[in-house]
Amino acid sequence: MTDKLDKTPGPADAAPEQVPPDIIRAIPVRHYGRWVSAVVVVAVLGALVYAFAQGNVRWATVTDKLFDGSILTGLWHTILISVVSMAVGLILGVLFAVMRLSKNPVTSSVAWLYIWFFRGTPVYVQLLIWFNLALIFPILNLGFYKDYMTAVMTPFLAALLGLGLNEGAYMAEIVRAGIQSVDEGQTEASHALGMTQMQTMRRVVLPQSMRVIIPPTGNEFINMLKTSSLVVAVQYQDLLRSAQDVAATSFAVMEMLFVASIWYLALTSVFSVGQYYLERRFARGSLRSLPPTPLQRIKSNLLSLSHWRR
Amino acid sequence: MTAQPMVKAEGVHKSFGPAHILKGIDLEVAEGEVFCLIGPSGSGKSTFLRCINHLEQINAGRLYVDGELVGYRQKGDKLYELKDSEVALKRRDIGMVFQRFNLFPHMTAVENVMEAPVQVKRESKAVARERALKLLDRVGLADKAGNYPSQLSGGQQQRVAIARALAMDPKLMLFDEPTSALDPELVGDVLDVMRGLAEDGMTMIVVTHEMGFAREVGDSLVFMDDGVVVEAGHPRDVLTNPQHDRTKSFLSKVL
Numbered sequence: 001m002t003d004k005l006d007k008t009p010g011p012a013d014a015a016p017e018q019v020p021p022d023i024i025r026a027i028p029v030r031h032y033g034r035w036v037s038a039v040v041v042v043a044v045l046g047a048l049v050y051a052f053a054q055g056n057v058r059w060a061t062v063t064d065k066l067f068d069g070s071i072l073t074g075l076w077h078t079i080l081i082s083v084v085s086m087a088v089g090l091i092l093g094v095l096f097a098v099m100r101l102s103k104n105p106v107t108s109s110v111a112w113l114y115i116w117f118f119r120g121t122p123v124y125v126q127l128l129i130w131f132n133l134a135l136i137f138p139i140l141n142l143g144f145y146k147d148y149m150t151a152v153m154t155p156f157l158a159a160l161l162g163l164g165l166n167e168g169a170y171m172a173e174i175v176r177a178g179i180q181s182v183d184e185g186q187t188e189a190s191h192a193l194g195m196t197q198m199q200t201m202r203r204v205v206l207p208q209s210m211r212v213i214i215p216p217t218g219n220e221f222i223n224m225l226k227t228s229s230l231v232v233a234v235q236y237q238d239l240l241r242s243a244q245d246v247a248a249t250s251f252a253v254m255e256m257l258f259v260a261s262i263w264y265l266a267l268t269s270v271f272s273v274g275q276y277y278l279e280r281r282f283a284r285g286s287l288r289s290l291p292p293t294p295l296q297r298i299k300s301n302l303l304s305l306s307h308w309r310r
Numbered sequence: 311m312t313a314q315p316m317v318k319a320e321g322v323h324k325s326f327g328p329a330h331i332l333k334g335i336d337l338e339v340a341e342g343e344v345f346c347l348i349g350p351s352g353s354g355k356s357t358f359l360r361c362i363n364h365l366e367q368i369n370a371g372r373l374y375v376d377g378e379l380v381g382y383r384q385k386g387d388k389l390y391e392l393k394d395s396e397v398a399l400k401r402r403d404i405g406m407v408f409q410r411f412n413l414f415p416h417m418t419a420v421e422n423v424m425e426a427p428v429q430v431k432r433e434s435k436a437v438a439r440e441r442a443l444k445l446l447d448r449v450g451l452a453d454k455a456g457n458y459p460s461q462l463s464g465g466q467q468q469r470v471a472i473a474r475a476l477a478m479d480p481k482l483m484l485f486d487e488p489t490s491a492l493d494p495e496l497v498g499d500v501l502d503v504m505r506g507l508a509e510d511g512m513t514m515i516v517v518t519h520e521m522g523f524a525r526e527v528g529d530s531l532v533f534m535d536d537g538v539v540v541e542a543g544h545p546r547d548v549l550t551n552p553q554h555d556r557t558k559s560f561l562s563k564v565l
Contacts, residue, residue, distance in 0.1 A: 188365055189412035189471075193426035193478060194402035197394055203429060207416050282416075 061255040065246055066262065074242025075263050081159050081238060082228045086221050088164030093171020098201070100176055111172065118169035124230050127162035131155075131234040159231040159238075167224060174216045178209030210282045218275035222268045229264075239263055314377050316341045316482055316513045317362060321371035324357055331357045333537035334371065339515060339530075344508045346524040346545060347517045349534035350560055355517045356409075358534070359484050362515065363404040364397050375404065376481065402430060405475030409487040411467040413459040419446060419470045420455040423477045430478070438477075445473040449503050465496030469503055476507075483507065485516040521565055525549050533557045 065071060099111035118126065134149035182205045190200040229240040240260050247256035280293065292300065317339040324332040331354045339345045347355045360366045361373060364381045373380040381397060382389040392400075413422050423442035427433040433441075446452050449469040459467050468488055475483060485504065489497040501523050508514060508527050518524060524531055524545045531545040533552075541548055541557045549565075552558045 183412075185408060185410055185412040186414065189406075189408060189414070191365065191398070192363055192401060192404070192406040193474070194398050194430045195426060196398045199429050203425065204414055208414075 057258075058252060058255055061250070061252045062258050062262075065250075065252070065256065065259050068246060068259075070242045070246060071239070071259060071263070074237060074239040075267075077237055077242075078225065078228055078239040078263075079267065081156070081163065081231060081236065082221070082224045085160055085163035085167055085228070086224050088160065089167025089171045089220070089224075090217075092165065092168025093175045094206075096168060096172035097175035097179060100172060101179060115169045115172050118166050119173075123162060123166040123227060124233060126166055127158065127230060127233050130158040130161045133158075155231070155234050155236040158234040159228070159236040162234065163224065163228060163231070167220065170220060171217070174213055174220070175209070178211075178213035179205055181212045182208045207282075211279075214275070214279050214282055218271070218278070221275075222271060225267050225271065226264060229260075314341075315339055315374075316343070316376055317345075317515065318374040319358075319371065320373075322358070322361065322368050322373055323370035324354070324361060324366060324368050331537055332361070332368070335534075335537075335539060337532060337539060337542065339513065341513055342511045343513055343529045344527050345513075345515045346528040346531040347515065347534060348519070348521070348524065348531065348560075349540075353534045354537045355534050356486050359406075359486050359515060359517050362482075362484060363401050363406055365406075375400070398430075402426075402478055403481050405478060405480035405483040407468070407471050407475055407483070407485045407488050409490050411459070411464070411471045411491070413467055413471055413474070415459050418456050418458055419451065419462065419473075422459070422470055423474045426474070427477050442473070442477060445476055446470070448476075448506075449473045450499065463496060464492045465499045468492065468500045472500075472503055472507075481513065483512055483514045485514060485518070487517050487519065489518070489520055519564065521549060521561075533560065535560070 096111040096114055099107040100115070102108050102111075130153065133153055137149050140147055140149045140152050186204050186208065187200055190204045195203070228238060231238050232241045232244070243256040243260040246259075247253045250256075277293070280291070315338040317337075319335045319337050322332055322335040323330070335354075335358055347358070349355050357366060361368050362375060362380065367381055378400070379389075380400070381392055383392060383396075384390075413419075414425065417425065420439060420442045423445055424435065424438040427438040427441065428435055443452065443455055446455050449472055451466055451469055451473070454462060454466060454470075459470070462470065468491075472488075488504070489500050492500065497520070501520065504514070504516070504523070505527050516524070516528070528545040531543065531548050532539050533541045533548060533554075533556075535556050541552060541554050548557065549561065552561055
């Protein structure tokens with residue numbers, strides 16, 4: 001009950017006359033090296049900015065086309081294909097991670113084969129394979145559904161299959177690492193309570209593995225946002241392709257690449273913030289007290305600032 | 311009812327690969343009894359305990375809980391392995407408390423206690439929560455219901471773990487060195503809770519190094535060494551007047 005400690009000294013335990021400690025005022029060490037390196041770095045940075053300012057860049061075009069209708073449509077398509085592919089990747093990742101860890105040798109070998117193939121070939125090649133599937137299967141026949149492959153394999157579907165299946169292989173390994181990071185005692189405790197394998201996985205193991213799974217998954221998603229630019233190969237109208245289309249008619253090649261870069265940076269920045277909050281959510285229980293969010297930190301800083309002023 | 315033992319082991323053997331851990335264990339635990347297992351580390355006490363709720367599968371012999379075979383179904387003279395779901399069903403009636411607590415760290419104390427009743431017995435959350443709070447009160451932690459395990463001391467965590475096991479209304483409680491991972495000053499609280507359970511007539515099998523607890527609360531005591539039962543009897547007799555040399559030398563080291 002230390003929090004009930006009385007801070008005001010009573011008459012009985014009044015402290016004897018306090019001698020203020022002799023505060024040390026020493027001359028701090030001078031770090032000359034730091035000054036030199038700072039000057040060098042600033043100089044290089046300045047030269048770089050100067051070069052771009054002098055370069056033949058029509059900056060007005062960049063700001064002009066930033067919110068162009070076709071660019072915004074491309075941006076939306078990039079977000080759409082990234083999110084949907086990532087969702088497919090996550091579902092496949094959990095599925096194949098569980099299969100890989102299963103005691104059934106057939107399912108675990110199939111999972112191994114899947115990971116081996118989709119992680120072992122370039123995603124660009126995979127995109128092209130899906131896109132050109134009609135060359136070997138002109139007609140898609142699922143028994144209950146039959147159509148020309150070219151009609152089924154739209155640019156969106158080819159992009160989704162290419163990115164999603166590739167992502168699934170990476171996610172499977174991330175999820176597997178997460179599952180294996182959970183202490184065996186947790187599974188035992190859950191089993192001892194009479195919970196089944198499925199309940200143990202869903203209620204005990206997966207929630208705890210999330211802490212290990214989320215940070216690399218955030219990386220994967222940011223990677224996905226950028227890798228999605230490869231879908232240009234399958235004629236999908238994403239951000240990069242929209243930028244290139246505008247460039248082709250306006251002859252502003254570099255300008256439009258800058259526009260695309262600005263949007264990619266904006267997307268990855270926004271999702272990094274989201275990742276921070278997601279990690280914080282799943283840290284519950286593993287940290288004694290959660291770190292403050294940036295917003296809370298700013299608030300408390302302002303508060304302390306106003307205290308200090310008074 | 312009293313005639314049938316709660317746990318009965320007949321020639322139980324267990325090996326991990328080439329390591330022969332249990333070399334023929336025979337013992338009986340009566341209903342309502344506090345049964346203490348002592349012995350040096352590596353003697354197979356914990357392994358035997360884990361066999362009782364089928365966390366480990368025995369290689370030879372027969373093990374019965376409440377008259378039913380553990381892990382198998384017998385038809386004629388053939389044994390059939392039980393399905394995972396059937397094993398899970400039997401484990402409902404056996405509570406287990408681990409040396410390292412093994413609380414679920416992503417759930418609060420009360421959520422830990424509610425988890426099995428809600429998931430396994432399909433109780434409503436409201437009912438389970440009310441009972442969980444009562445159980446936490448019983449182990450003296452009513453005010454810690456909303457805390458995560460990382461915010462509790464070792465002794466508090468172990469008491470939550472006991473409450474979690476009790477939430478399934480077990481007819482048998484297994485304790486695997488429940489106080490070995492605790493700071494000395496926290497051991498007492500956990501032993502008090504166990505003493506209370508014993509007074510309420512719970513059948514308990516306790517693997518322990520707490521000789522005081524065994525002497526005071528135990529109804530019978532078994533000294534195990536190297537995978538066999540060396541000596542069995544009333545705790546007072548075995549602890550104060552051991553017959554075998556191995557028991558004597560072990561007790562001289564721990565008492």
